[in-house]
Amino acid sequence: MPRTSDPTRNRILDAANCLFYAEGIRAVSVDAVAGAAGLTKRTLYYHFTSKDDLIAAYLQSRDQPNLALFAKWFNDEGGTVADRVEAIFTHLAKAARHKKWKGCGFLRTAAELANMPGHPAIKIGSAHKKKFETWLADILATTGLVEPLLLARQVVLLMDGAFSVMLVHRDASYIEAAGKAAATLVRASEIRNVG
């Protein structure tokens, strides 16, 4: 049984990450991933039991890095909580202007696998989104805002809306509009708390 730190396994995951994110899950064959990783399909099947297994592992490998990036964007910002939440969107809009940007891998995979609700990859996506929501709710609660759970959820909805709408319009100003909305909601929560 190959170990998690296996360099070959990681090479396959890197290739899967590139291809699945760039082209989509169903559009990329196992052969293509193996080829990009510089080995044969049979070897890939030595490290992963199936394509579904590979898809799940691909998303799992994106969980921590993505969360860390959002946290960094928030933490590097000064000002009020509203400002710092909006900063996440500002950085997202910047990233989204790059040509290779194709939205959120978790959401796109869930959309593609909408006919398989119990798919392992969707569960991993669900856990990932929940982690972000909880992280944000904790921050909002610590700041003393009212209804931090609801507020965090609403910010998440704006963020995921921005991810999705971008794939339709390819216009990063939507992400900035979402950021403004998030800031408005946070400030409304501040006001309600003070008053």
Next chain:
Amino acid sequence: MPRTSDPTRNRILDAANCLFYAEGIRAVSVDAVAGAAGLTKRTLYYHFTSKDDLIAAYLQSRDQPNLALFAKWFNDEGGTVADRVEAIFTHLAKAARHKKWKGCGFLRTAAELANMPGHPAIKIGSAHKKKFETWLADILATTGLVEPLLLARQVVLLMDGAFSVMLVHRDASYIEAAGKAAATLVRASEIRNVG
């Protein structure tokens, strides 16, 4: 050249609508659509030039019905504009609890075709979303709210966020949270206008 009102063409579109929405674009073969429509693939190719053409026609056929439904949900509701906007989300949440519900066909198609930015189906999706945004902005402007364009866009972002997040969590309370956020934003816009 077959006409738009062709009953056979519509039968194919109905089948495409059911299958593409239920299973996804790439997961459904042209054969499957033809079979569900009760005819052979060759006949389908007489009415549509390619699978991409069929996909685009499928989304085009959903444009007006979907917009009409949202308008009905809004118009049937009494109360303030905020209440009526929130009503759209409430109805959406109700629809989303059905097992067959699989989110927004336009967004899911855009997510699946994220590697083909210029695809006709994505352009149709873009036009559809723009129409809804414009319809809402007109209402908000007529009501005398400040920045109706931005506000309409933010409501759209919440709605599309709700569509997408639902595919990950399968929890309709997210749609209600989005509705509350939309109402909060609309009311914040009212307040700013009055003050």
Next chain:
DNA sequence: TTGTGTATACTCACTGCTTAGTATACTTTT
């Protein structure tokens, strides 16, 4: 130190199936 056993990590070649799209011919309608 040489030989034997074994697990790891890999490749080549393949199966069985599905795919989008087409060449050709038949039927029905006008």
Next chain:
DNA sequence: AAAAGTATACTAAGCAGTGAGTATACACAA
């Protein structure tokens, strides 16, 4: 007869997954 519409049967390519075998490395016994 001519045109529209449909079916049968096909091509050529791609797909996920597998059977069978190989190179390497490392363990341990003689």
